[in-house]
Amino acid sequence: MTTSPSARIGIIGTGAVFPAYARGLAALPGLTVVRVADLDEERSRTAAAEWGIPAWGSAADLLADPGVDVVVNITTPAAHAALTDAALEAGKHVYVEKPLAVTTRDARRNIATAERTGRVLGGAPDTFLGSAAQTARAAVDAGLIGRPFAATSFVRSSRAQTWHPDPTFLFKPGGGPVLDWGPYHIAALVNLLGPITRVVGATANAELEIPVTAPDRRVERIDVEVATHATSILQFTSGVLATAVYSFDIWDTDLPHIEVYGTEGTLQIPDPNHFDAPVRLKRRTADEWTQLPPVLPLSRPDTGDAGIYRGLGVQDLVGHLAGDAHRASAGLALHVLDVLERLQDATLADGVADIMSSTQRPAPVRGVVPLAG
Incomplete structure (x- = not known):
């Protein structure tokens, strides 16, 4: 029996799409959300309590946490590029909500940072x-x-x-x-x-x-x-x-x-x-x-609603770390x-x-x- 590649996930951003990621990642084997962060730390605390995530706080807290392997960046698009660069510089692999950045210039800079730091960068949609x-x-x-x-x-x-x-x-x-x-x-x-x-x-x-x-x-x-x-x-x-x-x-x-x-x-x-x-x-x-x-097989994890979760792209990135192709x-x-x-x-x-x-x-x-x- 094969085991799924595993990784400890930190999510930055607790806006409208956060529940879809929390729900989807919880249903995928080997992926454990260990920390959540938001500009509004009270929102991150509330999200952590609701979804059973053990740690919460600021983005800086999350990036400094050695227990986070992969950062999932689901902030608003204008914040994507700077936060992605910061996460890569902190030694984290990063998966970004769409679009990768607001401009191709910023996106190319992110890709260059990933190459320089030896980290893997992936992006939605998945x-x-x-x-x-x-x-x-x-x-x-x-x-x-x-x-x-x-x-x-x-x-x-x-x-x-x-x-x-x-x-x-x-x-x-x-x-x-x-x-x-x-x-x-x-x-x-x-x-x-x-x-x-x-x-x-x-x-x-x-x-x-x-x-x-x-x-x-x-x-x-x-x-x-x-x-x-x-x-x-x-x-x-x-x-x-x-x-x-x-x-x-x-x-x-x-x-x-x-x-x-x-x-x-x-x-x-x-x-x-x-x-x-x-x-x-x-x-x-x-x-x-x-x-x-x-x-x-149908990929929806629970209720049968095809649009209520995300996470396959994060699973794809973690699978790539274990040697599979990187699709997203x-x-x-x-x-x-x-x-x-x-x-x-x-x-x-x-x-x-x-x-x-x-x-x-x-x-x-x-x-x-x-x-x-």
């Missing part, structure tokens, strides 16, 4: 490691849709202003639909189709001031400082062209999250913000859609950020923008059952 994305990947690899030649990727508003007590950061630099939701979609597309070489697009704003209606809101209105609607065309190294629309302004739609079009059929991929959901296939000669069998790597996260940075800044006057970074298509997850072609 949802492409789940059953749905791996099933879609297996279908493409098995040739079930023939040769892929096009794709679509669509994001509507998360309506954060109706449920988040203070979604201000989503409408400031580092936020917007491109950097908030885009990482899930671009990582999913790179997992399916490989790296992206060129993009062209344009952005807009439907509103420049957002009313916040969340019942427990801490702010009433938000001044918008980033584009909240982006439309683009992505060209992959393979020649595939994808059309992407990422928007906080579109409230409702029936469009699919992601579809990949091949010479022999169409593959429909569910919300890439989640790990588990059905993947559908309609071959050129078929009259009906079929649901593909999952190639991995800093290199992948940088490439995703590079693409998104170009999309966020795109104007029609700029024309086509080359993507300066590249990456390897991540290796399939261990244990994937191949699909028959």
Whole structure:
């Protein structure tokens, strides 16, 4: 019987995504959360008590703790880069929530720090490691849709202003639909189709001031400082062209999250913000859609809600420390950020923008059952 690689985890940040990490990491073998930190130390104490985490305090306390092997950085995007550098300098391996940093310049500095310190840096999103994305990947690899030649990727508003007590950061630099939701979609597309070489697009704003209606809101209105609607065309190294629309302004739609079009059929991929959901296939000669069998066991740990936890990327980093491939790597996260940075800044006057970074298509997850072609 094999044992899972183990590591002691320290989490910095106790905001809205913290429960998803606390729940997910607690369900993954070998990963033990030993300390939590926050700018508001009282919040860290409360989080530690709620989730049975033995130590709490400031970020400095956590970084100085020799009992922490891996730091999980789930602070707001604008704080990612500086805190990641500090953790790497403190001798910790680091896994960062998306995006890796607010700019590719900061992200490249983080990667350089990891290389200099001999530490491993990984980054979200990790949802492409789940059953749905791996099933879609297996279908493409098995040739079930023939040769892929096009794709679509669509994001509507998360309506954060109706449920988040203070979604201000989503409408400031580092936020917007491109950097908030885009990482899930671009990582999913790179997992399916490989790296992206060129993009062209344009952005807009439907509103420049957002009313916040969340019942427990801490702010009433938000001044918008980033584009909240982006439309683009992505060209992959393979020649595939994808059309992407990422928007906080579109409230409702029936469009699919992601579809990949091949010479022999169409593959429909569910919300890439989640790990588990059905993947559908309609071959050129078929009259009906079929649901593909999952190639991995469903990854949700308890309640059956596919979107209520995180942690597979941390498990991936720890597995890499033990010799496995690094799938949710800093290199992948940088490439995703590079693409998104170009999309966020795109104007029609700029024309086509080359993507300066590249990456390897991540290796399939261990244990994937191949699909028959």
